[in-house]
Each structure stands twice: as C-alpha cells, then as structure tokens.
Amino acid sequence: MKITAGTLPLLTLTLALATAASAQSSSSLEVTVNTGAALSSAATRGISAPAPTSSKQEKQATSKTSTPAPNRGALASRAGRPQEPQAAPMTVTVRPGKVVFDSVAIRTARAATSKMLSTATRGQTLAILSEMDDLYGVLMVNNTIGWVDKSAVQLLDYNTEVTLEAPKEQPRSAASGLAERGGLDEKQRQVLREAFSYMGAPYVWAGNSRSGLDCSAFVKNVFSTVGVSLPRHSGDQITQGRKITDTGELVAGDRLYFAMKGGGTITHTGIYIGEGFFIHASSNHKCVDVDPLFKTYVNKLVAIRRD
Template sequence: MLPPAFAEKVEDIVPVEQDSKEQVEEQTYVDVSVMSVWAEPNNTRKLDAPALSNPVQPWEWTESMTLDDKLWLVGNLDTQALYGMEVEVLKEEGDWTKVAVEGQSTPLHEEGYPGWVPSRQLSESTNFAKMQDRDMASTTASTAFLYEEKELETEIIEVSFNTRLPVVSEQEDKVMVATPSDGNKWMAKEDITVYEDIEAIPAPSATDLVETAESFMGLPYLWAGVSGFGFDCSGFTHSIYKAHGITIPRDSSVQAEQGEHVARSDLQAGDLVFFARNGGTGDVHHVGMYIGNGEMIHSPNSRSTVEKVVIDESDYANSYHSASRYLPNES
C-alpha cells in the first residue's frame, strides 16, 4: 500500500454499474501528466524539482536545463510514464516507490519497465480501475489540456500525446474523461480520438506512422522521454507505434531483436533502423524510423531535436546495424 498521504485524493469519479458481487481491486496509477522513472531513489538534483512534484511542470523542467544538465540524465533516468497509466508497485523506501511501468516491455522485469518514482506522483484507485472497460480517449495532439468545466475555460493539467483516459460522457465537440484522483475533467475532441478499446485502434499504414512521427519535428530530445514534452530515440519509436495500437519494446536494443528482420536493400517506410558501436558490429545504441529514399526520422541526442536525415550522410552513416519491421509487407 502507498503511504496514506499519497492515496487517492477524491472519489468523485462517475462509477460504472457493476454486479454487486463483483469486486474490483484497487490499482496504482500515474497521477501526473508525465512521471519520470529514476534509476535510484533520492538521486536527483535541485533543478529536477519540477519533475518531482505533483503536479509536475515538464516544460519548466526541460527548458531550464543546459546541455550538461541534460547529459547528466543518462544513466540516472530510465524511462517515463504518462497520466493514468497503470504501474505495479514493487517496493517502497521512504518517500519513493519502485514500480514497473505496464505496457513498456523489457527483459529487466516481466511486469514492465522498472524504476523509482516519488510516491506523491502515484494514486491508488478502485473507482478509476472500474472505469477501465469504458471507451478510451486517446490523446493525438502533441500535448493537450484537461479542463475543469465543459466550456473548456479553466485549464487543469497539460497531458501528453498517447495519454489514454476512460470516457465518462461524450458530446459533439468535447468529452468528459475520468482521472486517477481528481474526478472528471473535459477535453476538446480535436485533441483526441475515442476508441472502444486498444484493439479497436485501426491497423496503421506506413504513411500513418510517418505522418505521426513528422508531427514532432523540432521537438527537443530528452533522455528517457516518452512524451510530447520530449523523446529519446527508442521512446520516440515506441510511442509512435503505440499511438497506432502496436506495442513494441521500450529500448532500441530489444526493438532490434524483435519484429521481422529485413535486409537494408528491402527497407520500407515505417521500418525501424538500428545503429551500433564498433562500426555497426557492437551493441545497438540508436534507432530511427525509415521514411523512404534513404532517409530516416529520429530523435538523435541531447544536442538536437526530432529531425529527418539521409542515413548515408548522417553521423550514423558508418554504424548501421540492422532493421526490423513491425508492419506487414506492403503489397
């Protein structure tokens, strides 16, 4: 159990009608717009305060960091999780909780990507758990606001691309969604797509994947990032595929091991291309998405932003390793 101070704040989510005999277990959910998952507890800096609070201030955090500040994150920050995502609690230590992030597959833990988070950023909720069989509002904008009222005037929280929340009610141009601990809020329909469930997300074409990736052109890189506030290389590819209903591993090295391996001469748009140390023969350390004509789109490093490059003219020209396809071959 989480410390009482960090348990669910309110219980005003509209409940789902249930058989009186049916019991829904209390689950643990991410209670901030984007939750950073750290390698160790209590190993953060003063400048990380906007990422450790509840609510968080992701833009304030990322925009305040120098290049050296960003490079420090390598090895200290492992991944991120989005508002409303379920996590498995593994261990508690003071004001920190070790969790496994469900939906981010990794050999590191069978339940999901493991790491440490401030306990204040988690919420235990039975009501939110009951809502999980409702229609799902999936955020398609790079970021979007949740509003207090249906007039969409009072901004409550800015959430990321790929944030998925249960739909309470739906109107012509807006929807009411449930949140983990703050009751029901409103979202503009232009920022979301409503699906019955994850399985109802249409199978994408290569063009769909590329267009989604291109919508983030110019977004600054963030080590361990998986959100519209900043991606790392594999967080970028993982998130693009996830938005289209396809779950792939979280890290580039594991992404390279799965999918259908394809020869470089057979590359198609949407394929993932991997790069490795020692001239492409060593450990995989980078991934991009092939977009055709010898180009890829990727989130390269802390010095740069999401960009398109010609592979053979890029810094990765001499480190090509392999490619994997997670879409069926196009006819």
Template sequence: MNLVKKWIVVFLSIILVASLASNTAFAKSVQDYEPDTAYVDVAAATFWVEPDLLRPVDEPSATNPVDLHEWTSKMTYEEKLWLVGNLETQALLGSKVTILEERGDWMKVAAHEQPTPRNEFGYPGWVPKRQLTDGKSFGQMVDRLPFALVTEPTTWLYDDKGKSAKFMEISMNTRLPVLNENGDMVLVMTPSDGAKWLVKQDVDVYESKEDIRKPTAADMLETAKKFLGLPYLWAGMSGFGFDCSGFTHTVFKTNGITIPRDSSVQAKHGTPVARENLQPGDLIFFAYNNGEGRVHHVGMYIGDGKMIHSPNTSSTVRIDDYDAPGYGEEYAGARRYWD
C-alpha cells in the first residue's frame, strides 16, 4: 500500500470511529432521559410528601415486609391526624412505578394507573428504596401472562398449595401474573419472592385488563360494602385503610374502571349528573364554601338519599344520608363513571 492510500485508510478509520462514538453518545443521552421503572415489593407502599418524615410509630409502614395492621392499630387519633398533608398515596404489591428522583435511602416515584394532573406518569411521592424492586423478569410476566385480581378486602399469599405457611397479606385490587391454576388455588408470581399461592375464590383471573367485565352499579356497591367498618387512613389505597378518594378509586379500579386518584380531580371527569337524576354508583362531591369552593370529599351514592364513604380520621367506611348536616350544605355535584 503506498503512502497516499495508507493515509486515506487511516483518515476513513478515524471518521468511522468518531461516528460510532457520536452515535453511542447520542444513544446514551437519549437513554439518560428515559425514566427508570420499578415495582412495589410490599403489600402496600406508602408515599410520603418528603423523605425522612417517619416517626417511630410509622416504622411498620416503611419496612419490607410491612405490617400495616400494626401501624394503623397502634397510632392514636392525633398521630393519625398528623398524617394529613404528610402522606400522598399508596401503591399495591406488583404495581409499576416510574422513578423520578433519588435521595439517600428514598426514591421519589410516580404510581402508574393513579391518574393525576400532578405528573404524567402517575401519582407522585417518596418511598423507602427497600420497598421497591427492579423486577425485570416480573415485568415481562406482567406483560405476557394472565393476571389474578384480588376481589376481597384482603387475602393471603401462601408459600405452599396446602396453605400451611402464610407469606404475605395483600389487598383488594392487587394484580399478579398467573403461572397456574390448580383446584381451588392459583399460583402467581411476586416481584422478588418467586411463586406463591392464592385462594381461587378470593381472586378473578383475566387474560388482560380489557377482559374485565363491564360492571353494573350493583357490582360496585357490592365491592364497596365489603369495606364497611374499615378505619379511615389518610392517603390509604388498600384494604388496610382508605381515605375518601382512595376508597372510590379502588372500588372502581377493582371493577375495571380507572378514575383519577383525588376527589377534586374525580369531580372534573366522568359524566355530570343532575341531583334529581342520581343513580346508585354515581360519585357525589362536597366542597368548601357551601359547595362553591374546593372539592374536599367524595362518596358513592347507593340510593334512597344515602351514600357509602370513608369520611375522616375519626371514622370508618360507613353509610350516611348525603344531605345530612355537614354534607348537604356542601353538596357540589355528581359524576357518573360506570355507564
């Protein structure tokens, strides 16, 4: 090879290497802007407004596994009331989240399928890292396999088909990929603990979300009434405790209908319903300033002038007259999502 040809080859090689490096750098820059995702690895992960707000009494809610019964039962009324404004929401075992930020042992994430104008990916908040897993193989199963949808307020995952060893208590609306159905049991995959068993009568199995049967008002009222007597929990989204909009969101979601997470946003979507046309299953909203201000509460109409709702920290899921003092003067309209 003469000298001229040699330098041409060297020159072209330099251009090729530079081009590859440029393409690699471009691909990396694009990837850097693609948010990572993870999966909730506990029965219900509690989202906080900021990291490191935990009090000693809150520790059972921030471990892996969690003990939500211990957490809610040991808090005094004042300690529960303190949660108002300090918690955001909850996300259930196997729920997908987008990672927004990382700070020490905490991650700010957005819970998918909890619609909110606050974030395009879902409802945001801070959770301890130990309550999340990357769950890559689990995620592939979520995308490819049928899923079991829990339809009871809570149920147990078992280590064995004979139910001799309880693994974890999980909530209604939890969805896990199905590996097998065997008699009265269903084998499902968890995000990081392998295959576990569920009692078949406590779940419905679907090939896809689109296969969930369109609910009737009676279906949703039946679901809602399963929670009568359940104590209120600010930001609660599970059978271990609900706030008002967490309750309505979960009842609808379990029946295949995704509605916004917060009452103020629920009040802006769906189909408006005149007061004289209320039907069971409609959502009723209440607002400050005699119904003219900000929406702060939601209940589900059940007929005969009554609603089922999760009222406040001092109460439980219960049935009340929606026009009773304390509610009637704050009536702010109704929306229908089920028809």
C-alpha cells in the first residue's frame, strides 16, 4: 500500500491551476526596449540564476501491525489557525485512508470557507495525521496539513510511520548579493532583501503567503514592507507608481509587468534586481526564483513602474 502523503492532491492542484485564468485589465505596449551595449552586457555577465527548487519531498514508509486510532488532537493547539497550512513534524505516525467520494476538497483550515489546497479523488490513499471534530488532518507533500471531511475517507486498519526529509537551508545565491552592492538607497535594499527572503517559496495560484503565493501577491507583499500599498492583481498594480518607458532606465526595485500570452493583457509581474535579472513567483519554476530579463522575458514586457 503506497501512501501518497498528499502528493496526488498537490499534483492535481497544479494541473487544475494551470488551466485557471484570472481577469486582468488590458494595457497597451508602453515599454521601449533599450538594446544599448551597456545594458546588453550587464544582462549577460557574471550572475547565474539559481536552479529551481523541487517541491517534492523524499519519503520512507514502513508498516506496523497495531491498529490504534489516528493521532486524535495531537495538533489541536495549532489546528485552528485560519488560512495557513500547519507545519508537520519531521517524523510522524499516520493512518492510511481511502477516499470514497468521487472528489473532495482538501482545505488549508477547518472552516468550510477556507481556501482549498487541492482535490482528492476516489480510491486515493491519504496519510491521515490527526482528526478534529468532523475533519481529518491530511499530511501534504510539502510537510503541511490540509483538512478533509471524515465522511469522504475510509480509514484502513493499520498505522504507518513516515519520516520526512528535513527542509534544506536555501543556499545564498550569487544574485541575492545584489541587495548588498553599492549604489542602492535604503529603500531599494529593503525591497531586494524582502524579495530574496521569499526565495524558494512555492508558487500557488491565488496564494498570498510564504507557504504559497502567486506573482502579484509576491510583488504586493514585498512592497508592503516599504509602505507601498498595491492592488492584489497585476493588471491593477500598474495604476500605481511612476511610468518608466525605456529599459535602459531600469534600476533595482522597479516593478515589471508582462503580457505572457501576447497582446496587452498583463498576466505576470516581478521585481528588477539589477544586472539584467529579476525575481518573481514563477509558475515555470514552481517557486520564487530569479531569471534573466533580457533573453525571452523582455519580449513580453509591457510596463515598468517605480515607487
């Protein structure tokens, strides 16, 4: 019996989110790409973008013959925090449970109105970590806990001990050193430091916290730390700040807006960090990461804003 520990729900979620679309406001092309030698050379020298962080965790599972009930109330002191998935211990005893509904939502908190993490489908085996009232706490692949209705899950008659790989410390990338270089004012440094503190945070469409967020939430949250209040959606964020119309004028801390599907509809955003690179919550990397601007992304750049 293979316990998925939330792997399939998260994969299902990723596929579902890939087909979702949010309403974005239109914007005409307003950026002139400066191809001068100085910027072109800066865009290609010296700094390599870090490799994307994998969202998969290695798992080991061994079976026991005892049949105790799930770990009732073990996480009760943390289970009630709204809107945030709970961090699971590194070694846990779980109870396998089969999904008996065609589909059932796994949510971030116990409230029925809380945000949905993913959807589990009939026959899927979940790792039940705890129970609370009419809900089971499900161990997810990223070491967090989601909540599912008890009625949708049939417990199996044994427990399994699961040892999860401890999170590895995010190595300091060469790009993150840009926050400490000379020539930046304190506001720019603060923006870059905050942005790099999100490195490796999972990309989650419509997410809004370090446990998972999308591109516009990332930009909004970073700039809130320097007193800049931005709208939630990228298409609305360009109403704030000073327009910059030439990429040759880019400075660290400028906000970048892209029409990834062509036309003028903004569908992505990030923050310029200097030396031809920008940081963003990337659906391609599935996390917050750094990419070169002047390779492919610049062709989709439609707006720049400075606060």
